[in-house]
Amino acid sequence: MHTTLRPLAFCALGLAGCAGAVYSFTSAFRNPAVGSDLGEPLVIALLSNWLTASYVLCGLFAWWRRPESRFGALMVAVGFANFISTLSWTTNDFTFTLGQAFDLLPPVLFLHLFLAFPTGRLSGPVERAFVVSAYAAAVVLQAVRLPFGGFGPNNLLEFAAHEGAALISLRVALLTMSAYCLVGAATLLLRRRGTLRPLRPMFVLLLDAFALGLVMIACLFVSASFGGPAVQEIRWATFATLGAAPIVFLAALLNVRLARSAVGDLMLELRAEPAPADLRESLARALRDPSLELAYWLPDFGVYVDLEGKPVELPDLQGRSTTLIDRHGDHIAALIHDPALDDEPELLEGVEAAAGIALENARLDAELRARLEELRGSRARIVEAAQSERQLLERNLHDGAQQRLIALSLQLSMLKGRVDGDPDVKEGIDQARREIAASLAELREIARGLHPAVVSGHGLAVALEQLAARAPLPVDLDVEVDGRLPEPLEVAAYYVVSESLTNVAKHSQAKKARVAVVRTGDELVLEVVDDGVGGADSERGSGLRGLADRVEALDGRLRVWTPLGGGTRVKAEIPCA
Numbered sequence: 001m002h003t004t005l006r007p008l009a010f011c012a013l014g015l016a017g018c019a020g021a022v023y024s025f026t027s028a029f030r031n032p033a034v035g036s037d038l039g040e041p042l043v044i045a046l047l048s049n050w051l052t053a054s055y056v057l058c059g060l061f062a063w064w065r066r067p068e069s070r071f072g073a074l075m076v077a078v079g080f081a082n083f084i085s086t087l088s089w090t091t092n093d094f095t096f097t098l099g100q101a102f103d104l105l106p107p108v109l110f111l112h113l114f115l116a117f118p119t120g121r122l123s124g125p126v127e128r129a130f131v132v133s134a135y136a137a138a139v140v141l142q143a144v145r146l147p148f149g150g151f152g153p154n155n156l157l158e159f160a161a162h163e164g165a166a167l168i169s170l171r172v173a174l175l176t177m178s179a180y181c182l183v184g185a186a187t188l189l190l191r192r193r194g195t196l197r198p199l200r201p202m203f204v205l206l207l208d209a210f211a212l213g214l215v216m217i218a219c220l221f222v223s224a225s226f227g228g229p230a231v232q233e234i235r236w237a238t239f240a241t242l243g244a245a246p247i248v249f250l251a252a253l254l255n256v257r258l259a260r261s262a263v264g265d266l267m268l269e270l271r272a273e274p275a276p277a278d279l280r281e282s283l284a285r286a287l288r289d290p291s292l293e294l295a296y297w298l299p300d301f302g303v304y305v306d307l308e309g310k311p312v313e314l315p316d317l318q319g320r321s322t323t324l325i326d327r328h329g330d331h332i333a334a335l336i337h338d339p340a341l342d343d344e345p346e347l348l349e350g351v352e353a354a355a356g357i358a359l360e361n362a363r364l365d366a367e368l369r370a371r372l373e374e375l376r377g378s379r380a381r382i383v384e385a386a387q388s389e390r391q392l393l394e395r396n397l398h399d400g401a402q403q404r405l406i407a408l409s410l411q412l413s414m415l416k417g418r419v420d421g422d423p424d425v426k427e428g429i430d431q432a433r434r435e436i437a438a439s440l441a442e443l444r445e446i447a448r449g450l451h452p453a454v455v456s457g458h459g460l461a462v463a464l465e466q467l468a469a470r471a472p473l474p475v476d477l478d479v480e481v482d483g484r485l486p487e488p489l490e491v492a493a494y495y496v497v498s499e500s501l502t503n504v505a506k507h508s509q510a511k512k513a514r515v516a517v518v519r520t521g522d523e524l525v526l527e528v529v530d531d532g533v534g535g536a537d538s539e540r541g542s543g544l545r546g547l548a549d550r551v552e553a554l555d556g557r558l559r560v561w562t563p564l565g566g567g568t569r570v571k572a573e574i575p576c577a
Contacts, residue, residue: 010064013076021050024052052083057079058075062249084098084099084102087102092154097155097156097157108138114210115187141169145169206252216234279355280292286351287341289338296332296359332360335351335352475513478514479517503544510531515527515528523574524576529567534563535563557572559571
């Protein structure tokens with residue numbers, strides 16, 4: 001039933017619209033009043049009946065292609081309403097009165113149609129109330145006008161002709177409809193400019209055409225209400241503008257069909273296996289949507305992420321739509337796009353089918369980046385936790401064992417003063433104090449290795465000066481850092497220099513070393529260079545590997561050059577923005 005009756009109904013509506021346009025065209029020449037009231041009857045007949053035919057036929061085409069949208073049905077209603085209003089060109093009393101009664105409804109239907117683009121549904125209760133009030137105003141104002149006359153001898157509803165009342169009611173009706181049209185045009189322009197993302201070009205063109213049509217209707221009504229100059233020309237321009245809107249809409253529909261052909265181009269692009277970073281551009285071209293965004297679903301994390309692996313929230317804002325992408329029953333991604341694409345499900349499905357494999361590969365790439373980001377964060381947390389533990393141990397040594405040893409040394413000094421005449425005992429006490437002093441020195445060195453308190457207290461420059469002063473070989477130190485840096489960064493830099501100088505002293509047989517620390521823009525660069533034998537192995541032992549972990553945990557990079565016989569160069573680059 002659906003497949004046989006529906007085509008017949010569409011054909012019947014199309015033929016009825018064309019027949020109505022032909023009937024109105026002939027009526028314009030049969031009634032001599034049309035020429036005197038509206039100007040050149042040929043021009044006005046052509047333009048008005050173009051409105052009828054174009055809106056009916058384009059509306060039927062849109063209705064056929066998108067039956068779930070009300071926009072096509074509204075276009076058909078506008079075309080037939082315009083035809084009914086042209087019945088006022090006839091000489092039959094009934095049809096003339098019917099045409100005059102519907103004379104103000106076509107502008108309201110244009111208003112309704114343009115505001116309901118692209119779904120055929122008004123966007124909210126405010127717009128619905130606004131359009132309903134416009135319909136009510138058109139019906140009431142025209143019902144008030146008809147009894148006062150001024151329409152000619154064929155008006156069946158003329159009861160008490162009054163020229164002054166007819167003129168006033170005419171002006172009130174036209175100015176009221178003008179106000180409604182101007183508010184509607186402003187609403188369309190605000191909708192066009194209020195979106196957060198760039199709109200599709202055809203969408204923008206349609207909104208502009210609709211807004212211009214409403215403005216022209218308002219201009220015509222204002223000019224006609226006061227008998228302004230060039231009313232005929234304004235009427236012709238208004239009809240021509242309104243008649244161009246279906247052409248623009250048809251061009252938009254044809255553009256959609258051309259866009260579908262872009263799916264084939266997309267498949268050719270995807271055969272070249274574009275990089276995940278280029279996939280968005282390819283999809284945006286295929287969908288004709290420069291605002292397109294991609295979000296990849298990571299089931300293990302339970303979040304959407306971008307290509308860099310950073311979390312993405314699906315938009316909950318007016319002006320954006322989301323299409324979920326599934327492959328083999330598994331959800332893999334989401335397209336965040338212009339809501340105009342919601343009326344092109346076939347295009348979205350074609351792009352989804354063509355890009356399924358590429359999107360899945362890009363999702364795997366995004367998942368890898370997310371896991372790397374998680375690993376980087378985990379490593380940073382481990383380094384931070386280890387540093388906190390080392391700082392706690394350093395504090396415990398300083399406040400515990402060191403203080404007890406110092407107290408013990410003081411007690412031995414007091415005990416030595418009480419011992420009389422026994423040099424062996426005094427010598428034993430002095431020996432014990434020397435051992436305590438050596439133990440204190442070792443504890444201080446251990447505590448300094450656990451956590452350089454001087455860094456926290458005085459900054460990197462002072463800490464490196466002390467480090468260079470204690471080194472067992474001459475160190476040429478050059479520090480160009482203004483002010484303090486974040487403590488984790490200063491501690492990491494300190495350990496790079498400290499560990500490197502320790503390796504120089506133990507293994508390089510160097511005669512001197514050079515340390516350079518400089519801040520260049522948003523990066524801290526430090527180098528430790530010696531003139532030793534080289535040949536250091538970063539894979540043996542945990543020293544250089546541990547330094548690399550510290551530096552990389554801060555998104556930095558540690559590199560080592562150690563040719564045999566050419567000395568060793570350690571370079572660390574750490575972001576400090």
